[in-house]
Amino acid sequence: AQSVSQHNHHVILSEAASLELGCNYSYGGTVNLFWYVQYPGQHLQLLLKYFSGDPLVKGIKGFEAEFIKSKFSFNLRKPSVQWSDTAEYFCAVNGEGNMLTFGGGTRLMVKP
Amino acid sequence: DAGVIQSPRHEVTEMGQEVTLRCKPISGHDYLFWYRQTMMRGLELLIYFNNNVPIDDSGMPEDRFSAKMPNASFSTLKIQPSEPRDSAVYFCARSFPRGGGGMNTEAFFGQGTRLTVV
Numbered sequence: 001a002q003s004v005s006q007h008n009h010h011v012i013l014s015e016a017a018s019l020e021l022g023c024n025y026s027y028g029g030t031v032n033l034f035w036y037v038q039y040p041g042q043h044l045q046l047l048l049k050y051f052s053g054d055p056l057v058k059g060i061k062g063f064e065a066e067f068i069k070s071k072f073s074f075n076l077r078k079p080s081v082q083w084s085d086t087a088e089y090f091c092a093v094n095g096e097g098n099m100l101t102f103g104g105g106t107r108l109m110v111k112p
Numbered sequence: 113d114a115g116v117i118q119s120p121r122h123e124v125t126e127m128g129q130e131v132t133l134r135c136k137p138i139s140g141h142d143y144l145f146w147y148r149q150t151m152m153r154g155l156e157l158l159i160y161f162n163n164n165v166p167i168d169d170s171g172m173p174e175d176r177f178s179a180k181m182p183n184a185s186f187s188t189l190k191i192q193p194s195e196p197r198d199s200a201v202y203f204c205a206r207s208f209p210r211g212g213g214g215m216n217t218e219a220f221f222g223q224g225t226r227l228t229v230v
Contacts, residue, residue: 042223044219100160102155103154
């Protein structure tokens with residue numbers, strides 16, 4: 001069975017700091033990978049996605065993620081966070097049978 | 113949210129009552145997912161369908177939970193009887209096959225139903 005692990009449950013940063021959120025998955029077959037963001041009281045919205053090709057993918061709002069197949073990782077990065085990035089971030093894998101599994105989420109707080 | 117409509121947005125019910133949550137995705141050869149989100153357990157996949165057929169319901173917590181998809185544009189998640197520990201936000205999401213036989217697109221989420229069982 002596939003699973004997703006996000007290492008950081010809570011992250012607190014100051015504005016302009018760099019961000020990296022870890023994500024590892026377990027599934028030996030072909031995968032599609034996603035990062036979603038959930039602002040307080042809202043539903044999940046797609047930040048970026050990896051299907052194939054260039055393992056470095058760029059998403060909205062200056063976010064990017066790198067797929068490292070050998071490490072089963074898909075870490076999310078942003079060079080300079082803003083207060084408006086305060087939200088919860090979810091990594092997800094689409095693998096076996098098109099089942100979409102999410103990690104436990106990382107709550108990011110950006111201090112102004 | 114790419115055409116996923118959930119109702120109601122909020123539901124408050126008493127313990128022991130039956131609760132039915134509804135999801136209306138745009139019809140087609142879609143996959144439909146039901147998730148439950150709580151502070152303690154995060155986002156859990158309860159069940160998902162492909163072309164109205166349940167594919168995996170191993171995430172359904174107990175027999176009190178049941179889900180149906182009678183047609184391509186409607187799905188329900190029912191809890192009978194409800195308990196306070198069922199309080200959560202329940203999301204419905206859809207994805208669909210990409211062209212060329214590849215894996216599915218990203219999932220598009222509804223706004224969720226916030227369920228409170230008192």
